[in-house]
Amino acid sequence: MLLPALNQARATAKKTACLNNLRQSLSGINFYADDFKGVFNCVINHTGGSDKSDNWVSVLYGGDYYKFPEYIKNRKAFICPAAVMPKVSHRNTAFAMYNRRRDDTYYQKKEYFGDFCVKNANGFVSYAQDKFRQPSQFVLLADSYCGDMSSSYFGMPYYYFSPMKIDSLTSGAGLQLFHQNRSTVGFVDGHAGTMNAQELYESPAKITHTFDQNGIPQNIEE
DSSP: HHHHHHHHHHHHHHHHHHHHHHHHHHHHHHHHHHHTTHHHHHHHOOSSSSSSSSHHHHHTOSSSSOOOOOOOOOOGGSSSSSSOOOOOOHHHHHHSSEOGGGTHHHHHHHHHHHOOOEEEETTTTTEGGOOOOTTTEEEEEEOOOEOOOTTTTTTTTOOOEOSSSEEEEEEEEEEEEETTTTTEEETTOEEEEEOHHHHHHHEEEEOOEEEOOOOOOEOOOO
């Protein structure tokens, strides 16, 4: 009789810790945006032709290739404690950030959310906070999972997601429903909560592709 209650308590504790980590990541993004004219980045590349680039995770802990202020010191703050991880060490294993380049429905959604994407001098996409029309409803960060068996990140979190497809272009990565088939999600305005697959699909963000807590694809199609 005690085992189910104990498992439930552990699951609740992990969900709480995950939400706290997600809020730290959102705070770091907002601090970064405050310092960079209200703009934050999914991927950064200062040299254009170089393959050396810092994604949103490495930017917030000071950069792997380029120097940035250190907004978050603990790399564990970028990841759900329920995630299956050999160790927390690489910038690509993290909560997933929405990736405009992997969303074919962006132009349909911009009537509601606004045209919030801007490009830097090298053509990389960034997000402008003041151009989000509905920041409290836009899913920016969430639990993630890489389902690509050929990837070295298979079974682990991945740093970006597409809301409407999971394929080789997205590294097979999507949102994962870690917590009793709910995903922790963080919004542009800084608040965080949990949503199940149906709620993600019915939300204005229209997220159709997820993985359940065991890594099984859960796709909702119209």
